Amino acid sequence: MxxxxxxxxxxxxxxxxxxxxxxxxxxxxxxxxxxxxxxxxxxxxxxxxxxxxxxxxxxxxxxxxxxxxxxxxxxxxxxxxxxxxxxxxxxxxxxxxxxxxxxxxxxxxxxxxxxxxxxxxxxxxxxxxxxxxxxxxxxxxxxxxxxxxxxxxxxxxxxxxxxxxxxxxxxxxxxxEYKASTILVGIWKGLSNETNRKLADLHESTFFRKNEDAEYISIESSKFKESEDSLIVMIQFGQSFSSRNLERWVTSNNSPTRFAKITGESFFQKFFISKGFSELKDQPPLELFAFKKRYAAPDxxxxxxxxxxxxxxxxxxxxxxxxxxxxxxxxxxxxxxxxxxxxxxxxxxxxxx
The missing domain is CATH 3.50.50.60 (FAD/NAD(P)-binding domain)
Structure with missing residues (x-):
């Protein structure tokens, strides 16, 4: 058939x-x-x-x-x-x-x-x-x-x-019914030798953030090993966050809004500070991507x-x-x-x- x-x-x-x-x-x-x-x-x-x-x-x-x-x-x-x-x-x-x-x-x-x-x-x-x-x-x-x-x-x-x-x-x-999710991806290039050494020692690729706005944070560049001089960090926000911020953060063609570019950096800063990347906490990403998706909740x-x-x-x-x-x-x-x-x-x- x-x-x-x-x-x-x-x-x-x-x-x-x-x-x-x-x-x-x-x-x-x-x-x-x-x-x-x-x-x-x-x-x-x-x-x-x-x-x-x-x-x-x-x-x-x-x-x-x-x-x-x-x-x-x-x-x-x-x-x-x-x-x-x-x-x-x-x-x-x-x-x-x-x-x-x-x-x-x-x-x-x-x-x-x-x-x-x-x-x-x-x-x-x-x-x-x-x-x-x-x-x-x-x-x-x-x-x-x-x-x-x-x-x-x-x-x-x-x-x-x-x-x-x-x-x-x-x-x-x-x-x-569906869950709404907002995703923010930041990319940094030309990292210092010190930052690269810290990344090499950071074996985890995903960090779950329970009871916070961020559902999880993933270092994508630790997965794709050929990206040795760049850092790719992805934040997927939880449903409660996304329901409040889906339209404020992401445009209809899946681009970050001006609000997202300004406010989103604070989430990256918190992550960098918690992982000891103090040299990156005040450095904005070279590129910023935003996505929104709707998907079936497991339950x-x-x-x-x-x-x-x-x-x-x-x-x-x-x-x-x-x-x-x-x-x-x-x-x-x-x-x-x-x-x-x-x-x-x-x-x-x-x-x-």
Missing amino acids: KTAIIGSGITGAVLAREIQDSIVFEKDLDIGGRTSTNEFSERERFDPFSTFFSDKISYSGTNNSKEEFSLLSYLAKNEIDVECILSTFSSNHYYPKNGMKEMIKKILSKNQIFLSHKLLDISRNPQTNQWVCSFQNGKELGFDRVILTPPLPKSLACLKSSKCMSEWEDFISPFV RSLWKKEDLHLSSELFLKYIELGRKHGIWLAGDWVFGARISRCALGATTLASQL
């Missing part, structure tokens, strides 16, 4: 790898979605959204048996050569050495991908009984089934011409924080609804905002088609 997969994040990539005769459509100019990597230059880059992943997660099998999924094992089993480095703050957290986008690119290496294809609508062709996907660029293509991985509100909007929208909307409506996805349960009434209803219409809603809104959960959900969904 010919399958359209909408979205090229981790869910879409694994689905495409698992499903024969599938085509991936991505609305942006590059693959990855929120598992993307921004390249500042040939030597400097950073992951603005997903900076690491948990390797092993548990789930309940079809006979209520306790099972375990490992993303690293999945990559190895499928001969997907991605060099991943163990983080220093957890024995179960890793990050791809060359960035998240490189991992997605290698998972999708055998698949056909169409970029700059924003899906607008899905409707049934009564003559062929196929689903017709209408894209913003004017193309209309027919498929036997369609899997949508974008955020649920966007996916549901594409089903407005479909009779199955009301059923999916009723099923999924309790979970259509608001279809399976919440619980294990994926393949025998649960909820999962069986989800499978039944997809099979009935030939349309599936997937992604982090369904499986949870964790890379390994999305990969597990994608392999599970593919096995049920």
Whole structure:
């Protein structure tokens, strides 16, 4: 059966790898979605959204048996050569050495991908009984089934011409909530030898900031080792902060506002002082990037924080609804905002088609 997969994040990539005769459509100019990597230059880059992943997660099998999924094992089993480095703050957290986008690119290496294809609508062709996907660029293509991985509100909007929208909307409506996040990235160049020595001694890459505005702070340049003369620091702010400051800090085209440029430096200063980089506390970044994103909260996805349960009434209803219409809603809104959960959900969904 010919399958359209909408979205090229981790869910879409694994689905495409698992499903024969599938085509991936991505609305942006590059693959990855929120598992993307921004390249500042040939030597400097950073992951603005997903900076690491948990390797092993548990789930309940079809006979209520306790099972375990490992993303690293999945990559190895499928001969997907991605060099991943163990983080220093957890024995179960890793990050791809060359960035998240490189991992997605290698998972999708055998698949056909169409970029700059924003899906607008899905409707049934009564003559062929196929689903017709209408894209913003004017193309209309027919498929036997369609899997949508974008955020649920966007996916549901594409089903407005479909009779199955009301059923999916009723099923999924309790979970259509999101977290808002503001991300600030500062880049410093031409560091002194003393600062470089301190960076070399700083083995941690991510610092969790509980009960503060910053959800976590990540030194991206400690991950990308070739950036030896630069420092890339990323701050992801928590939901309460973002709800107050999303529009004040980030413009509609994901650029830092003037307010963010002035105020954001105080967060970098606090971090530098706490880590002993006194020489940087009054030095503004050479480049400043800002991002905003909305994603499913782990406790608001279809399976919440619980294990994926393949025998649960909820999962069986989800499978039944997809099979009935030939349309599936997937992604982090369904499986949870964790890379390994999305990969597990994608392999599970593919096995049920």
